[in-house]
Amino acid sequence: MGLWSTGALRLAVVVLAVAGLLAACSGDAGSSDAGVAEPGTSATPSASAPSTPTSTPTSTPTSTPAQTPRPTRQERPPRSVRVATALTAVQHLAGTIGPRPGTSPAYHRAAAWLQKRLTALGYVVRRQPFPAPAGTSWGVPVPGGRSVNVVATWGRTDLHSPHLVVGAHLDTVPQAPGAEDNASGIGTLLAVAEAVAGRQTRLPVVLVGFGAEEPRGPTDDDHHYGSRHYVASLGTQERRAVRGMVSLDRVGVGSALPVCSASDPPGALRQAVLAAAERADVPTVACTGNRASDHWSFVRAGLPGVRLGSTPYAGYHSAGDVVAVVNAPQLRRAARTTVAWLSAP
16 A cells, blocks of 8 residues: 555656646746737747747747848838939039920930939839920920930839829920929939839839920920820820829929819829828928929820929029029928828828
8 A cells, every 4th residue: 555655646746747837838828927019019038938839729930030031122111302312413404404405415415314313223214205396495496306205113113003103304495404494303303213212102103204394385285295205105004004193393492382283173183192291291382273294294194193393483484593593491392292192001
């Protein structure tokens, strides 16, 4: 009987030890004391927790840092805009190149410069040539000839899939250096391009520097040659894929940013851009009936388009449209609003 009691005692000790081990293995999975990590944080494991995952079917496997996929460049949100990028463009286009009617040698130098800047940011850039007729541009005769759009995308953007377009015209009337009209728009386009380069936007983005926007006659058909050609070049599915177009035109003057539709009622796109400006803490002025920019080429083809810019100023279409006219805060407002629109959920 003493031998039997000693064996029983040993058996009891073993059973208790096994039960304790099982309790230790299962306790962290179900105990509220372990805590739940808040989104974006990690919980500190208990000192008693096992260093390897348990085999309990209800436990959730975890990944080690080496197993966690690293974020790609395309997954990062757009960064803050650099107004210095826009100011550099204004200085070069208006201060160095100067007047650049859409078919002139000066225009083609400007187009080559823009292509180089976008390529340096990592974009795939193509030139889209088109003819522009002779005419009279703001009272000055201009010859006909070839102009070109500069079109930039990130990687292999499929224009048959939903995407957004941001554009600005690169040309001027013959008598103006065009700092505000429209080196300000091109400078803002480059600041936006820099901010979203390789980063996540809600839809893919097409950036366009349009040629021959300035009038060569009195009617709509004597105006906006580059953007009209761009829209005409789109196939049916490509047109359907354009979810919105923003034209940056005269965005360097004023203390509030004009957000303008071509028609009244203005439509959902203008409201979306105004909402983006509010998120970016940018004061705005809403307007309707503004057709004097490249967004009109999209709207008249049945596509959604709005214009940023158009504050009146003394140097409009004159030799007084010089670098000093443009102010950095307004450029920043335009770029911040555009980036916010591209980034909106």
